[in-house]
């Protein structure tokens with residue numbers, strides 16, 4: 086068992102000098118990293134192991150997003166405990182069975198992991214018997230979350246998939262523990278893309294700690310992406326979910342950062358209302374002293390979400406022009422709550438926006 090990272094209480098503080106060493110001459114990178122905020126109150130998780138039959142599954146919804154043809158999810162509820170996570174709404178039935186509770190949310194302090202050894206076997210079996218594609222590890226949970234780290238699930242699943250020819254993997258995580266597996270990814274560098282989702286620059290980092298209690302800080306994730314780039318790994322940018330007052334004014338810097346690490350694709354998405362995730366985030370922000378951020382989020386009902394999203398798409402488009410990344414931008418958009426006027430405006434941004442089906446909202450980040 087390896088020592089847990091992020092979820093085990095480690096905090097990284099960067100000096101000005103250390104940050105300067107990361108610049109590669111790119112000002113955007115300096116703005117994005119900044120100094121790490123103090124870690125928020127980590128939530129202790131009760132871990133439940135639950136049988137999960139499917140190792141790898143086809144995922145038409147993620148194929149439409151342009152993210153992956155298949156998913157590999159190491160459980161049903163992730164121990165990072167992000168309060169905006171929509172997985173509890175998506176995996177409602179399995180969670181009810183696993184926890185014996187009527188409804189489960191990320192605030193209940195429970196992580197539901199796939200029974201580890203049986204799951205790795207299932208991944209290996211599926212990788213052998215299925216027609217290969219691009220598999221995302223993970224789409225609804227996180228293979229480097231604290232409870233997954235206890236059984237090295239990220240690395241073991243990667244090995245099981247990469248052992249079989251033809252598969253490519255999109256690694257998506259909010260935990261810097263993935264850096265310990267960069268040696269494995271290096272050996273298969275053409276077949277793996279690495280992304281640590283980033284939800285704030287230094288400007289919004291402290292507020293995000295209230296919403297992502299057990300994930301690595303955004304500064305740590307940023308550094309991990311720099312490390313991936315420096316080791317010659319393929320990278321993609323995932324800036325999701327964008328919160329008003331926290332991330333919306335950082336879109337320019339986020340796109341600049343992705344450009345500076347040669348991200349092959351850059352995904353963005355504004356926070357979506359699913360289940361009761363909005364009220365939980367509003368309460369947590371207010372409780373942590375972020376009253377303005379809480380008020381703005383609470384005000385996204387009615388036409389507020391539509392206006393916020395249209396503004397984010399505008400900012401994304403301007404940044405993409407500035408950094409010459411229009412060909413790799415993918416703004417993921419569930420249009421159900423867009424006003425007709427905002428929808429008409431957003432259509433002019435063409436292929437940079439991926440229009441999704443509201444009925445297919447999937448979990449995770």
Ligand code: SF4
Nearest residue numbers: 163167170226449450
């Ligand atoms: S948003 Fe992602 S990292 Fe956060 S709890 Fe959900 S699956 Fe885990």
